[in-house]
Amino acid sequence: MTVKKTLLALLLSAPFALMARADSGTALPNAPTADQATAAKLVYGLLSDSRYAYRPKALDDALAADMYKRYLEALDPGKQFFTAQDIAKFDAYKTKLDDGFKRGDMSAAYAIFAVYRQRVEARVAHARALLKQDIFDFAGNDSFVYDREDAPWATDKAALDELWKQSVRNDWLRLKLAGKKPEDIRKTLDKRYENLAKGIAELKGEDVFQTFVNSYANAVDPHTDYFTPRSADNFNLSMSLSLEGIGAVLQRQDDVVAIREIVPGGPAGNSKKLKPGDRVVGVGQGDSGPMEDVIGWRIDDVVAKIRGKKGTKVRLDVIPAEAGLDSQPVRVVLVRDKVRLEDQAAKAEVITIPAAGKTPAKRIGVIKLPGFYQDFEGRRRNNGDYASATRDVAKLLTQLRGEKVDGVVLDLRNNGGGSLTEAIELSGLFIDRGPVVQVRESGGRVSVESDSDAGIAWEGPLAVLINRGSASASEIFAGAMQDYGRGLVIGETTFGKGTVQNLVDLDRWPANETARFGQVKLTIAQFFRVNGSSTQHKGVEPDIAFPASVDASEFGESTYDNALPWTRIAAVPHTRYGNFEPLLPKLRALHDKRVADNKEYQWWAEDVARFKAERAKKAVSLNEAERRAERDGNEAKRKQRQEERKALGLALDPLADESADDGLAASERDIAKDAAREKLADSRPDPLLRESAAILADAVRLLNGDDKLSAVVLPTANVRGHWAD
Incomplete structure (x- = not known):
């Protein structure tokens, strides 16, 4: 995206x-x-x-x-x-x-x-x-x-x-x-x-x-971009979720480069000699290369010095976070290695939905997938350990099956897309062969991209959670699950990006041995769902909708003045595992009743409405009394909510005591504390995820408790074993 x-x-x-x-x-x-x-x-x-x-x-x-x-x-x-x-x-x-x-x-x-x-x-x-x-x-x-x-x-x-x-x-x-x-x-x-x-x-x-x-x-085209050789390398690293270096996330702060985060399992982490907030002031190569003073350097120049081939050494002069910048630096020697960026990979957890009436509690597995990543070079070399969203999700499904979950929610919120191949192969984990997406090239030729692998990694109940930030490959997957009737789609209408890009290396024509001209991320095709509809502009509409957290006029494909228009082509034959239409009214009624009594969901809706109202003003008051009253009101509301959480036995908000606005730019904050706060934000209560799990649990209960309804909603699944409880 x-x-x-x-x-x-x-x-x-x-x-x-x-x-x-x-x-x-x-x-x-x-x-x-x-x-x-x-x-x-x-x-x-x-x-x-x-x-x-x-x-x-x-x-x-x-x-x-x-x-x-x-x-x-x-x-x-x-x-x-x-x-x-x-x-x-x-x-x-x-x-x-x-x-x-x-x-x-x-x-x-x-x-x-x-x-x-x-x-x-x-x-x-x-x-x-x-x-x-x-x-x-x-x-x-x-x-x-x-x-x-x-x-x-x-x-x-x-x-x-x-x-x-x-x-x-x-x-x-x-x-x-x-x-x-x-x-x-x-x-x-x-x-x-x-x-x-x-x-x-x-x-x-x-x-x-x-x-x-x-x-x-x-x-x-809004999705066509040019990358210089260096920025192309960084883009490719972000897609592969791996690099060769020391395993540290760096941040510039004034004239020095500091460590913001240590990647677990990397050379920096294994050495136990570096921590967030430490500042790198010198870099040397190998055992005896000259030490270069890197104070005042741009951060990508420093990163270029620190990265290098696996097995090679790099020497760092580091001033500890607690020491003054004029202190004597500490020499740290590390051996570079291949580092996997696990924080950006798929992750799983299990949410327990309490018993309802005579039906027992349901355990719903959740897989959060932040991007459709793939190590293209590793796959080309047939490296068995290359990073792949599909491979990671498959492992997590095996793990969740072992934990006896009753259903799986695939969380694609704010997943901006990535590899088209991964979107197709990921769909193949949930369907038994068949077309996933249609691709129309510039000349009008339409090809059908299909899952060709027999078998299904997860046959049970499935839901896909989306929002406005779900784009491109996320829309291909969500659209396929919807067209196949394979799973419920829950959340907001997606971004609406229905085009395909490919990286074109500009050095391939002169056949340069070293990168000189950069790369172009070029729009080469438009994709269509198997039902023939484009996601362009319209996106994927959920079966069960949550209130929109952002207006389409502010974020999404429709904000680009030169985006392709929506269109459609002929559908292609595909299996229809289920038809959720007869089930949706009951699910919506249960959802509406539940969220009416769900404090966390109500708070989220209130915050969204307030954010939209404030954004619409496009200005802020410079009256101190007014701003202070607004700030005090917001802080009082956070504290009140925290007390209500305690009273209701809800999970506490780890950031409830944090000021909403410290007035500082990112580079002005204490790096270690800011990184720790960012980690805490990941563990904040997520009412939308929990409600999605509850909706899927509702669907399982309804279908298992009503044979006639199940026969109408999942006629194919009843024969093939899908959605079995």
Whole structure:
């Protein structure tokens, strides 16, 4: 799944991808390198040719204007830096970007970026100057408008000054409400703004190049992206859930790279010499390679030094979390190994649903699958231990069968997709051969992708839990289970991404031995359910619906202005194991009755409604009394809920005592404490998951208690043994 990307958003949320060495001292180039120019021409050839792209578009003046708009959005999405006067000057480039791109000439993009960097520097200087002024009285009725996506560009510098004044005041107020003293607030914000300017000033040409090429790629299709060689490596690692290195998650904090998390079973964890919060200040290769001071380096440069082939050594100079940055570092020597990122792999648990009337309690197994991952290279090499979502789920199903569960819920919430092959093979765990998805290529040819393996890994009751964040491969799987009548689909309507992407290595044409040109994640086809319907725009609609946690106008395929429209093709013959329509009214009635008395579910619904109402305002008050009353009310509500949990015997919320807003950016928090808090968030009560298990338990009870209903709902299953209790 692709989400809207901006250069500034990437900088703020993931500085490891953008921060250059502080001591580099190199000026930003005003044109791409020779390799980048070649890469641009290769990208143009791909995206304009129907042999490759599913929906090729001519690179003409109209598309150039769209590229121009997207490039400005990537640089300045909140319209915080450019003025209308700047835009008027840039408009001269609007219809000329196409001609330059075809030649590999991107001087216009670099010229716009040069102005952007100047504007950021000026805005940050203004913000830091505001910290010294007497503007932090919060008794008035003014507000800060934080959502400026649809706002016009500021008319002039004075208008931007006013916008930034309110932004700085809001930053100050958030920290004040969190209990910070004025001197600490001023110090924190001054450092924050300084880091923002430093980050933009130290961007390298490859960052600008990737951003601009993606303004073209995203203009053609919202899910087509260009990756530089380094970002392509990172993307492939995220899909394979494995890497060769030391097994540590790193985070940049000011000028140093710190350890955020230790991956269990990796070299770092096994050594017992490193912990969250420790800072890496030097890296050396092997037994005797020179130690390189990495203070001030961008995090991806540090990661590149630490990663390496399995069996090789790396030496780290580390300053412990509890020591001052000027302390003597400790030398740690590690032998690199292959590390599996288990936190992102499938996991299982069992939920017990209490007895209902004369029917006994039901044990429902839950498998949480965060992505359809696959180690493509490991599979190609026929490595028997390669990472695979399907293989992991199959093992968990065997485990749950051994625990005598009565049904299984596959939790695909916020699963943005991944490997199409994995979606097909995962479906095969629950159906006995047959078509899973139809794929239509750019020329109109339709192929049917099927599960060809005989046998079913789990024949029992099944439910699939989805939400708006379930996309692509998740929609293929959920749609197949629905079309086959194999399981109940519960939750929210999904994202609505019905297209297929493939990674195209741009180095394959010149047959380069080393990566030089990068890769393109290219939309090559559209997929359709076996019933002939596309999930594009419409998504997969649940059989039992929960209240929508996010509006379709804010998140999902429908938010992309150039997304493919919904359509359908002919259905393909497939087995229909069951028809849940006769069962759904009874399940909905039981669900409605249960959630009416379910405090946790009601609290969740209240929080969703409040979040939507607040988001719709697109602004926050700068009146301290009003904000403090709102904060105090929220904290009182959390404490009240915690007391009710105790009284009702419910699981406690491990974050009930945490402030909802500490006013800090991610890089300003204590890394070890923040990582621990993130882990606690994973164990918070999940009323939607429990209710999904209860719905599946209801279905099992109803079908086992009513032979006539069961014969209507599961005629095939009754013969083949599916949904047997």
